Amino acid sequence: MTDLLVSSSLTAVWSAMxxxxxxxxxxxxxxxxxxxxxxxxxxxxxxxxxxxxQLAGATATIDRINTDTAVxxxxxKFERIAFALTVLxxxxxxxxxxxxxxxxxxxxxxxxxxxxxxxxxxIVGVFIAVQVWQNLRFLGAFITGFALIALGLATVxxxxxxxxxxxxxxxxxxxxxxxxxxxxxxxxxxxxGLSVVQLMQARAAxxxxxxxKFLQTLPGADALENLxxxxxxxxxxxxxxxxxxxxxxxxxAWGRYWGWDTKEVWTFIIWTIFAGYLHARATRxxxxxxxxxxxxIGFAAVLFNFTxxxxxxxxxxxxxxx
Amino acid sequence: xxxxxxxxxxxxxxxxxGSLVPQRSSDPNGVQQYFTNNxxxxxxxxxxxAFDVYTSAWFSAIYLLLFISLIGCVVPRTAHHYRALRSAxxxxxxxxxxxxxxxxxxxxxxxxxxxxxSARGILKKSGYRVRLFEGxxxxxxxxxxxxxxxxxxxxxxxxxxxxxxxxxxxxxxFGYSGQxxxxxxxxxANVLLSYESFLPGRFxxxxxxxxxxxxxxxxxxxxxxxxxxxxxxxxxxxxxxxxYAPGSEVGTRAEIKVNDPLxxxxxxxxxxxxxxxxxxxxxxxxxxVAFSDAVxxxxxxxNLTSIGVVKVPDAVPEQIGMIGFLYPxxxxxxxxxxxxxxxxxxxxxxxxQVFTGDLGLDGGIPRSxxxxxxxxxxxxxxRTADAPPIQLTPGETVELPDGIGSVTFENAAPSAPAxxxxxxxxxxxxxxxxxxxxxxxxxxxxxxxxxxxxxxxxIPRRRVWVKAIDDGDAGGVRLExxxxxxxxxxxxxxxxxxxxxxxxxxxxxxLTT
Numbered sequence: 001m002t003d004l005l006v007s008s009s010l011t012a013v014w015s016a017m018x019x020x021x022x023x024x025x026x027x028x029x030x031x032x033x034x035x036x037x038x039x040x041x042x043x044x045x046x047x048x049x050x051x052x053x054q055l056a057g058a059t060a061t062i063d064r065i066n067t068d069t070a071v072x073x074x075x076x077k078f079e080r081i082a083f084a085l086t087v088l089x090x091x092x093x094x095x096x097x098x099x100x101x102x103x104x105x106x107x108x109x110x111x112x113x114x115x116x117x118x119x120x121x122x123i124v125g126v127f128i129a130v131q132v133w134q135n136l137r138f139l140g141a142f143i144t145g146f147a148l149i150a151l152g153l154a155t156v157x158x159x160x161x162x163x164x165x166x167x168x169x170x171x172x173x174x175x176x177x178x179x180x181x182x183x184x185x186x187x188x189x190x191x192x193g194l195s196v197v198q199l200m201q202a203r204a205a206x207x208x209x210x211x212x213k214f215l216q217t218l219p220g221a222d223a224l225e226n227l228x229x230x231x232x233x234x235x236x237x238x239x240x241x242x243x244x245x246x247x248x249x250x251x252x253a254w255g256r257y258w259g260w261d262t263k264e265v266w267t268f269i270i271w272t273i274f275a276g277y278l279h280a281r282a283t284r285x286x287x288x289x290x291x292x293x294x295x296x297i298g299f300a301a302v303l304f305n306f307t308x309x310x311x312x313x314x315x316x317x318x319x320x321x322x
Numbered sequence: 323x324x325x326x327x328x329x330x331x332x333x334x335x336x337x338x339x340g341s342l343v344p345q346r347s348s349d350p351n352g353v354q355q356y357f358t359n360n361x362x363x364x365x366x367x368x369x370x371x372a373f374d375v376y377t378s379a380w381f382s383a384i385y386l387l388l389f390i391s392l393i394g395c396v397v398p399r400t401a402h403h404y405r406a407l408r409s410a411x412x413x414x415x416x417x418x419x420x421x422x423x424x425x426x427x428x429x430x431x432x433x434x435x436x437x438x439x440s441a442r443g444i445l446k447k448s449g450y451r452v453r454l455f456e457g458x459x460x461x462x463x464x465x466x467x468x469x470x471x472x473x474x475x476x477x478x479x480x481x482x483x484x485x486x487x488x489x490x491x492x493x494x495x496f497g498y499s500g501q502x503x504x505x506x507x508x509x510x511a512n513v514l515l516s517y518e519s520f521l522p523g524r525f526x527x528x529x530x531x532x533x534x535x536x537x538x539x540x541x542x543x544x545x546x547x548x549x550x551x552x553x554x555x556x557x558x559x560x561x562x563x564x565x566y567a568p569g570s571e572v573g574t575r576a577e578i579k580v581n582d583p584l585x586x587x588x589x590x591x592x593x594x595x596x597x598x599x600x601x602x603x604x605x606x607x608x609x610x611v612a613f614s615d616a617v618x619x620x621x622x623x624x625n626l627t628s629i630g631v632v633k634v635p636d637a638v639p640e641q642i643g644m645i646g647f648l649y650p651x652x653x654x655x656x657x658x659x660x661x662x663x664x665x666x667x668x669x670x671x672x673x674x675q676v677f678t679g680d681l682g683l684d685g686g687i688p689r690s691x692x693x694x695x696x697x698x699x700x701x702x703x704x705r706t707a708d709a710p711p712i713q714l715t716p717g718e719t720v721e722l723p724d725g726i727g728s729v730t731f732e733n734a735a736p737s738a739p740a741x742x743x744x745x746x747x748x749x750x751x752x753x754x755x756x757x758x759x760x761x762x763x764x765x766x767x768x769x770x771x772x773x774x775x776x777x778x779x780x781i782p783r784r785r786v787w788v789k790a791i792d793d794g795d796a797g798g799v800r801l802e803x804x805x806x807x808x809x810x811x812x813x814x815x816x817x818x819x820x821x822x823x824x825x826x827x828x829x830x831x832x833l834t835t
Contacts, residue, residue, distance in 0.1 A: 161551035167559050167580035230812060233779050240775055244768045253581050255499070255592035255754040257761060258490070259348050260376045265341040272334040276327055281810070283323040313341060314352060 005103035006162055010155070012096035013117065017151050019089030020144045026082030027141035033078055034214035079137050086144055090124045093147075097121050104162040109178050110169050111319055112310060116154035119182045120147040126186035134227065138218050142193040158322060169319065173249035181242040185302055187235030188274075191228045192299035195292035198224035202289050225288065229281060232295055236274045243267055254316060262315035266305040273298040326395065329388040336384050340375030343367060347376065389487060396480045403473045410453040414463040414787045421787075421804035423818030429831045430798035434790040437799050438462040440828050441788035444821060450786065463789040468782075472809060475777025478770055485767035493760030496530075498522040500755045504538040505599040505616045506748040511535050512587065512755070530757065532587035535566040537573070541596060541749040545665055554625055554664045561593050561751045578753070588757055595752035597621045597628055598648055600672055601732035606637040607725055613637070614732075618750045619648045620692060625662040626650050631694045632674075633681050637727060640678040643694045644729070645704075647673045648747070667744045672731045674712040675704030676722060702726070716746035783808040786818060788825065801825070 097118050101108040108114040127143045130136055165174075201221040204211035219227070246267065251257040258264060277294040280286035309315070311322065344352030353373050357364040371378035418424055429437060438454060442464045445452050450466035457463060500517040504510050512534050514520060544558040564573035565586055578584045584591040598621075603614040612634045619630030627649055634642040651664035652671035660673060679699030683689060702723045703709040709723045714731035721728045735745030789802040803825075805818040826832065 161549075163549060163552035163555060164546050164557045167556055170558075171581040226812060229810070237772075237775060237779065240772055244772060247768070248765070251590075251761065252583060253592075255583065255590065255594065255756050256758075257764065260340060260345055261348055262341040265337055269334045269337050272330050272337070276330040276334065279323055279327040279330060283327050286324075286327065309341070314344070314349065316348075 002103045002162060005099045009096045009099035009103065012092050012099065013151060013155055016089045016093035016096060017148060017155075019085055019092060020148050020151070023082045023085035023089055024141060024144040024148060026078050026085060027137075027144060030076070030078035030082055031138075031141060031214045033075070034217040035212065037075075038213040038216040079140070082140055082144075083131075083137055086124065086140060087128055089144075089147075090121065090128060093121045093124065093151075100162075104165075106165050107175050107178075109182070110165060110174065111158075111160050111163075112306075112322060113154050113158040113160050115178070115182075115306070116150045116158055119185060120150035120154075122182045123147060123150075123186040123189050126183070127190065130190065130231075136190065136194070136227070138197070139190065139193040142196070143189070146189065160322065166319075168253055171249060171253065173245060173252070177242060177245040177249055180238050180245065184235045184238030184242055185306075187231050187238065188295075188299045188302055191232035191235060191295045194224050194228035194231060195295040198228060198292045199289055199296075202292075221288070225292065228292065228295055232274065232277060232298075236271075236278065239267075239271055239274065243271055259316075261317065262309055262313040263305065263317035266301065266309050270298060270301045270305060273301055325391045326388070329384060329391060333381075333384050333388060336381050337375070339372055340381075343372050343375075345375060346373050385487075389484060392480055393484065396477055396484075399473070400477055403470075403477060406473070407470055411451055411465040411467040411785065414455045414457070414465045414789060416457070418787055418789060418802045418804035421806055423803065423805045423815040425803040425819060425822045427801040427803075427822065427826055427831060428798060429790075429801055429826075429829050430796065432799055432829055432831070434462045434792045434799045437790040437801060437825075437829060438464055438788065441790075441821075441825050442466075444824050444828065445786065445788070448821070457789075459791075461789055461791040463787055465785070465787055467785045469784055469808070471777050472781045472783040473778070475774045475779075475781065477774075479774030479778055482767045482770035482774055486764055486771065489760040489763035489767060493523075493758045493764065495523045495525045496760070497756065497758040498526050499757075501594075501752060502755060503618050503750050503752045504536070505618065505750040506538050506541055508616075509535055509537040510753075512589070517755075530588065532589075533568045534587040536586070536591070537564045537566075538562075538751060539564055539575075541751050543596065543665070543749070554666075556665070559593060559596060561596075561753075578751075590756045590758075592754040592756070593751055594754045595621075597626065597750055597752075598650065598667075598747045599750040600630070600646070600648055600670075600747045601734055602632055602644075602646075602672075603730040603732055604632065604634045604637065604642060604644075604727060605730075606634075606639075606642075606727040608638055609727075610638070612642070612727070616748050616750075617646075619646065623662075624665065626665040627662040631692055633683065633691075633694065635681055635683050640726065641681045641683075642722075642726065643677040643679075643681050643696065643699055645675045645677075645694055649673070650747075667747055670716055670743055670747055672714045674714070674729065676702050676707075676712060676729075677704075678702055678726060716743055779810075782811040782813065782817070784811050784814055784817065786821060788821070 097108055100114060100117065109118045124143060124147050127136070127139065197215075197218060198221050200212065201215055201218065201224060204215045205221060218224075246264070247257040250259070250261075250264070273294060277291055277298060280291040280294055310317070344356055346353050356373075367373065371380070375381055415421070442452050442454065445464060445466040448468070450468040451470075452464055452466045455463045455465055498521060500520040502510050502517055510516055512531055514528055514531065538561060540562045542558075542560045542562070543556060546552045546555045546557055549555075559580055561578040562575065563578060563584070564575050565584075566573050567587075576584050576586075578591060578593045580593055583593070597619055599616040599618040601614070601616045604612050606612040613632065613636070617630045617632055619628035621628045627647065630646045630648065632642075632644040632646060634644075647660070649660055649662040649669075649671045650666060651662050651668040653661050653663040655661050660671065677694070677696050677699035682695050682698060689695065701707040704711045707723075712720050712722070712729060714720055714729070716731055716733035717736065719728055719730040733743075733746045734748050738745055785806040785808065787802075787804050790799045791802070792799055801822075803818050803822040805814045807814045
């Protein structure tokens with residue numbers, strides 16, 4: 001039974017990767033289509049961007065900026081197909097996570113393979129859920145691409161067989177601490193994606209419309225900055241909780257709540273970078289591109305913490321399973 | 323803000339080296355290793371305090387400056403916020419049209435007083451603090467403000483961070499941590515001398531040690547047996563102990579597990595490690611028992627290949643020293659070397675290198691019980707000696723070369739069937755014993771940090787105004803609505819619109835925007 005579940009889970013992972021690949025292609029086709037459309041209809045675009053500029057110019061008015069109401073003729077067929085594929089891929093992906101969890105009888109995030117598997121599922125899940133609040137589908141290529149890389153690394157480089165849970169991880173904090181860390185990571189990922197687009201937008205604006213054409217169909221740099229901020233703030237709260245929950249667990253498992261273990265150091269560094277990001281928002285001269293860079297550096301540190309610190313640094317969080 | 327931002331980013335960068343270089347606080351052996359591997363760079367790094375980054379002068383300087391700037395910011399803000407909490411909302415601006423969410427409406431047949439009164443009611447119900455004004459041309463208005471909790475949360479967040487820092491400092495100064503190795507059947511009395519290693523805080527006072535006793539009755543390790551991918555992986559460690567309150571002979575039974583410490587006598591007792599402690603008896607050349615004890619062997623790998631040292635200073639005619647390898651389940655590698663391929667005692671073998679000569683114990687220099695200085699000794703059985711290393715199974719005795727005596731690997735469970743050796747070697751546990759008087763405070767402040775963060779990020783602080791300008795000729799009033807964000811407030815426009823909607827509904831008019 002365990003073997004069947006494990007192999008079905010892997011089959012589901014590969015299937016999800018197939019669907020995500022299609023979604024990724026569709027999302028990039030959508031961006032290409034947007035570029036083509038932007039070139040054909042320069043007048044409409046100017047109207048659209050100026051409308052969005054007005055929205056963004058007011059004091060943080062960023063509710064439901066509809067990228068497609070101002071400019072109707074833009075067909076979003078590819079985007080719709082891509083998003084539907086993302087949802088489908090995510091369902092298969094989540095099924096893989098659940099089967100892996102049932103197969104081993106505990107939460108599927110106790111080693112690097114499972115963590116990549118589950119974290120990428122939650123990241124895509126958050127991306128899908130966030131659409132209810134705000135249309136961020138233009139990040140689809142970024143998110144599906146990210147999930148594809150994570151799943152590829154997980155299955156090819158990080159794969160380990162189902163094993164019993166070692167005594168150090170036998171705690172309900174494994175469920176809470178790690179899950180919230182993943183949630184935080186998801187929001188940081190979205191924030192980083194938005195910040196990247198924001199930087200591209202700022203550069204395009206500085207170059208007076210040069211650069212990638214599809215940018216003209218997306219919200220302006222200011223609106224993106226506000227969106228990124230709202231997403232990152234949520235991530236920051238989750239990250240703070242992760243830090244505190246981790247300290248409580250460390251006290252129970254290792255006898256001290258804080259010991260500057262390499263993983264603790266990097267969690268602290270990430271927290272500090274994002275604390276800096278929050279302050280940058282309120283500092284003259286640091287709004288805009290500089291704070292966007294901080295959000296990107298912060299997310300890069302998250303990725304570094306998961307990959308390089310796990311694999312190459314010595315520490316107590318030695319749960320990669322590799 | 324600029325200072326805080328600069329110091330925060332500096333702190334993030336300053337924390338990095340501590341993850342690249344081993345730290346004395348978390349990995350003292352790694353530091354030693356680093357000195358051996360990099361004899362040239364290590365002393366240079368050491369002068370830069372790179373092995374004690376988090377207590378270094380430069381790291382401390384950054385976070386102390388950060389906290390000074392934090393306090394310098396929080397104190398005046400607290401005073402300012404205290405005044406704001408006690409004062410009414412400010413006067414309505416003369417022109418609302420330039421403010422966020424500006425909305426107007428025409429209300430025929432409504433008096434300005436009624437309109438403002440109903441707006442006041444709506445705002446008050448929505449949690450606003452309200453105040454009525456009369457403008458220079460007789461226009462009435464409500465000035466309203468809400469979300470004072472945002473700033474309160476922000477101040478709580480920052481103050482609680484100071485609280486965390488202070489309580490961490492206090493805990494580190496008054497607390498202590500010590501390590502103790504206990505073999506099954508042995509006891510530990512909580513006095514300073516019993517500890518193998520002890521790290522006191524700056525203001526540690528020996529009087530806080532409560533002299534309780536703790537006996538390790540049994541240590542049980544469960545290993546995976548069926549799953550081929552994880553054979554030998556530990557599934558559970560349980561130390562069964564009996565504790566005795568100071569001066570008491572009545573014991574209390576308890577269990578210590580990896581994620582489940584024992585709280586006893588103001589201490590937290592953690593199960594951090596375990597291994598085997600084979601009982602070794604050495605008889606000297608005259609047949610006298612010169613040594614007989616359980617010797618903790620330090621595990622070297624997951625299958626518990628373990629190394630230990632036996633020192634027999636009382637052997638006659640010469641002192642005897644032995645370096646031992648214990649293989650719980652002995653197997654032979656293709657190279658011919660011995661190894662262990664399972665952590666439990668399925669086929670235990672003890673291999674000993676034997677030395678004679680001066681153990682170096684009489685010079686008064688403290689020596690580790692886990693290492694043998696063979697400089698003044700001659701190897702009589704082992705790799706460089708004529709005789710091969712001595713190999714023993716539980717219960718076996720072997721004569722040492724040159725008639726200097728014999729060594730016995732005692733079977734701790736001699737009555738067990740011959741093919742069951744699982745009880746033949748006692749186990750030991752290594753316990754971490756801590757006292758941190760302030761960790762409850764750290765937790766309390768950490769919770770305040772989180773609570774403060776949530777309120778300061780998600781409660782919007784905003785001002786809203788509703789103005790009613792009498793238009794005597796037409797018999798009605800012109801209503802104006804507008805808001806002002808104080809801090810991040812992405813939903814301000816919607817909020818103003820909702821208030822305008824509710825107000826117009828109450829007045830029975832239609833909004834014209």
